[in-house]
Amino acid sequence: MTGGARRRTRLGTLLVFLAAWLCVSCAAVAEFTPVGMAELFPSDRQSKTTLVINKVLERFHYRDFKLDDGFAQSALRNYFDDLDPNRSFFFERDIERFTRGGNRLDDDLDAGKLDVAFDIFRVYRMRVDNRIEYALKLLEEDFDFDKAETYRFDRENADWAKSDAELDDIWRKRVKYDYLTLKLSEESDEEIRDQLRKRYEGISRRVHQFTGDDVYQAFVNAYTGTLEPHTSYMSPSTSENFDISMRLKLEGIGAVLSGENEYTVIQRTIAGGPARQSGQVHTGDRIIGVAQGKSGEMEDVVGWRLQDVVDKIRGPKGSVVRLEVLPKASGSAGRTREVELVRNEIRLEDQAAQSYLIDGPENAPDLRIGVVEVPAFYRDFRAESEGSRDFTSTTRDVRRLIKDLQAKGVDGLVVDLRGNGGGSLTEATSLTGLFIDEGPVVQVKDALGKVDVEVDPYPGAIYSGPLAVLVDRNSASASEIFAGAIQDYGRGVIIGEPTFGKGTVQTLIDLERYLPGNAAELGRLRLTMAEFFRVSGGSTQLRGIEPDIRFDLGPDLSEHGERSLENALPWDRIRPARYSRYRPLDVEPLRQRSSTRIREDDGFRMLMSRGELLSEINEQQEVSLRESERRRESERRDRVLEEERNRFLRARGLDPVDEDADEVDEDALERQQELIDRIQAKEAARILADVIVMQGSADRPRAAMRD
Template sequence: MKFRPLLALLLAIATTCACAQSAADLGAGQKNRKASVWPLVPNTTEAEAAQLSARFLTRFHYDTQPLDDAMSGRIFKAYLKMLDGEKVFFTQADMATFAPLETKLDDAIWNQDLSAPFTIFNLYLHRAVDRMTYARDLLAKGFDFNADESYTFDRKDATWAKDKAELDDLWRKRTMNDWLRLKLAGKADDEIRKTLTKRYTGYIERVKQLDSEDAFQTFMTAYAETTDPHTDYLGPRAAENFDIAMKLSLEGIGAVLQARDDYTQIRELVPGAPAIKSGKIHVGDRIVGIGQGAEGPVTDVIGWRLDDVVNQIRGKKDTTVRLEILPADTGLDGKHVFVTLVRKKVSIEEQAAKKKIVEIKDGDVTRKIGVIELPTFYSDFGARSEGDKNFKSATRDVAKLLGELKAAGVQGVVMDLRNNGGGSLAEANAMTGLFIDTGPVVQVRDAKGHAEAQGDDDPGMAWSGPLAVLVNRGTASASEIFAAAIQDYGRGLIIGEPTFGKGTVQNLVDLDRFSRSESDKPQYGELKMTIAEFFRINGGSTQLKGVTPDIAFPKNGDEKDFGESTYDNALEWTHIPPAPYQPIADMKAYLPKLEQMHDARVVKSPAWQLMLDELAQYKIMRGKKAISLNLATREAERKQQDAIQASFRARHKAIDGTTNLLDEEDDVSSRLDDGLNPNERSLKSELKQEKEAKEAKDVQLDESAHVLFDAVGLIQADPKLAAEVLPYGGKFSLNTVASTSLPVSASSAPVH
């Protein structure tokens, strides 16, 4: 979504985080943010960072816009949307109070006086605590569910409540719905009251942990994203997490943490990392204390924000951290265990490229199709700039996997880029080069209107056989560059849904480089700023339109709420002259036949038809904006949903022998809405469902592999067709399709 509500930040405090942090963020000065001092007050560093960011955005952004009263009005609107996008905290009276500030936010930045945005944030804090306290107080009496009332939960287009009485009624209905969800899941009133009291109290505590850094980050995000959807301000902590996500490595102990109640819990252990190698730390364990060094004092971290706990555990390689652990298999009064660990560099392989082989059998013919799943176009920018030849690289990893797939005898390759939100532009260029010989990949136009082609200069291909790129609405940016280039060259088939439509280029500006402070500790953060727009080599753009698949799969209905076209400040689509390139094959030569074979197959496929029915049901549920608060009505609706889901489970079991959900012995009600928030369920249940989701049949991927199965068959049957659809006039011979070895000219060339 365009604007991230502050509620997302509050939830993030209680969700998952990998353990790594710069040593500059550690030390005795780290405070327990369970007790922030209100009202929050901006500091000098934040005011300087805001002004410095404005200087860059108003001078060097691709679409420079003055920071004036008009921009202030847009920031004001975005800021309020981030704080109260559902309009459940502020009233019209609050809006009247804020009105004089609407044209003052530009002055706040230029004059280094952030009191205006902090005034709004401080009132938000009080309103949030007040609303949750009100909801908690309602629980004592319970509710009457016999009236004919409804609760409108989709309030993004609603107006603010006219007064406190109207807001109270809204929160009464909101709390009633929370209670009713648990009641429908079979919970008794006492258990419901206990669960919701704990939930609302926890929310209040998380609000109270918000500090000036959170207020500043929220305001600066509103400003940055007002310039365009993909410009962002990253505070020091956010900047480091972005860096970790790009290089897929960190320095820490190799544990994934999450907050549960007042405890920080071990959610996952990274293979080969210090935590799992110690043999003393296990999934489900709770961290109750942390000490720095071999003999430093152990600090109690019960009740701390998750990111503060993470900051204490992360640190420089080869330094020591001591953890006080409450084991998972003991109660809250169990015996504590002390574990000493030496921090090491930890690779985050979960987000790295992965391969698998799908065997497709059709009649008497079986073919192997290789699949490479790429979650992001990652690159260790720091190691690369320092000249490290072994820097972490998505292209290098994919090249290695392609070699392994060739050795295994695959006859086609599917690049799975679903939900790949992009990453490094350089990696997108280099990765395209794995599938073409040489040539331009993308055109980049800067703010002055100068366009330059970038691409692959190294001859040779890592894979020159049949290729498909699987995409969906979450495929964005660098992923779209890759898919568009493959399509423009005629190098492979694009399969799936239309992509996101992000056609802009961002660059990271380290604001600390312009600091006058002598401190080594990051202070100003970074600016992820749009500096250019990229265009396809055919002259078109992926901006707004995305990449249109050659073989289209059904849309999931999210396109109205998700994608570049949903942003009201997105750049318009345009085009420039094409780059000098020549298509290297022609997918149209067999695309009609492949589409015909696809259509004939899926109409008879029980798995595909089940997917269509589940998508249709999903769209129905997404289309709802309100829900009844009448018990009898909701029980009837739940009974209907249970019947629908039971039918889906039976069909899944008939297709692949599984329910695709929970085990048969699990409580039937748990297969529907259980009324719980994610961090209220047991960790065991969460991990089990995640495992089942990963192991579930992937109908779209299987069909994509089957399309390549058909392509190989058509190529093998028709040498003339092979010369048209294989790169460079069919140098990749029919025998090679069967053996999947590279031509001599390509195998002797370096892989880049």
């Protein structure tokens, strides 16, 4: 994303969001069978489905839905953008042609007519075939990498091409860019041409695999995404795959993937999963190749549909998958790296809360601070429904950890919610109840305006000592409910980055139930039907939770989270709930002391250097096609990151691990990553120590814990 543009949810992203990290065991992907043009016309079943979707959106969606000319035109634009996000296939005349007829699209959709959606896709398929044919011809030529020219790799906001000559030049530079990127990874000329030939042929082949249901699903998701980004449609076949995924064990690499332009991007890694445990896969990294086993051929996946990439990555527990990754921190000028992962079952216990001690923060050597890491809000609903009295639960685990820390004589507690994407609302409510006496935790407003209040289920606080909550840009949903309640009550100090801003509630609706007597399956709608509000009245939607003490570590947050999604619901406010605040805390002195420490901290210098590089990369729209400049730029970025990291590690008494070495000491790499991961937690502990000293808590008996 560049220039403040709003990110669109790419084709199929929401549909395989969950499947991407479930990565369940499955058979090999079936052989491709081309779909004939004669099959790409709307069916009677799809027409009926559209009528049902319109009805469901009108009656149940949280945002008011009105199918008028403006909405239909926006849906059409979104459809073009979803099919061709980098504006590399369609001509301006294609857009104008279909847009002119779009003034009747609202009436067509209201009547269940879908001809324009299929007309556009058939033109799209022809445009793809034409471009791929040209790209393959370019691969037979030589490239001049001494010539001073640039390639605009981010064309999301560029004008559509007006002529064949203009599109030819775009593709000439694109092929040259793709070639140079692989050349920087030290691949041979023969290997590069072979890989790119397979890549381009794969793009065309996959477009030819789109069935009528695939086209329909793509269009409906552009349609629902015009209303709000978390509402999406699953065709009957996609619904069936989703159900299979939910029934099978969670085996794979443990990463949530999304599709951006023609790349598969790591959106976040899952606690306990191989991707996060490796320390070599990070948010924003792009997967450009997938190989099976230790010696399988690396298959280029640029331009693949997201679901097809997921099918390649997932596999049985214990098997090896190798990923060719273009690191986010290297940008488009960087070199790729290969990461080997052993697929594993992602179990609840692997996501369980954990704790550790920070003895004697530098600013208060006599204090002991306990840290509880909560990577997810989990609850074993199946075990609970079967009557188990000892089912797995975030709240139960955290309560036990606090009791253990209390026995070790901690003076304060940090709850670390970084990277916690949410989970069970019940757990967010009950966990909050460990720290407050009584009262409401979160308000939930539905599409009819009815407000339900989730209340602390525990009478009295389980832990009443000094408290801090550490969050980051990936803390979302249930994490924001917990952090927002702690902040509203004044129960603890919130530290870190502004959170993700996911404040809406979705449900899955089987569409067949709204068409009685219909024999055909219609699929499902993932529908936004409610919104979370804090007890103070403000929503967690869009704005997220603003920390009391903020760490500015990375790129502009307008490019991340809910703020970056097009058509996201706006922030809103309702009447506050009735609750009693704790003693107010003056955070300004805490901010000043923390700021002074951070300026002198080599760990934060490393994090901020990385953040500055990421900001630079995010703002970049063009890249040089001169090899010497690309190598210089890649080496500069790698050098900055390596020097800052090594300086920090050596200051902490560790020899840096070369992650690209043939033999990597996995234990040393894990210790190195743990040290880096705890940089912010240690500063949160120092801030909490300041709170304790400022309030005179150090002279009082340590906070008691109720049984």
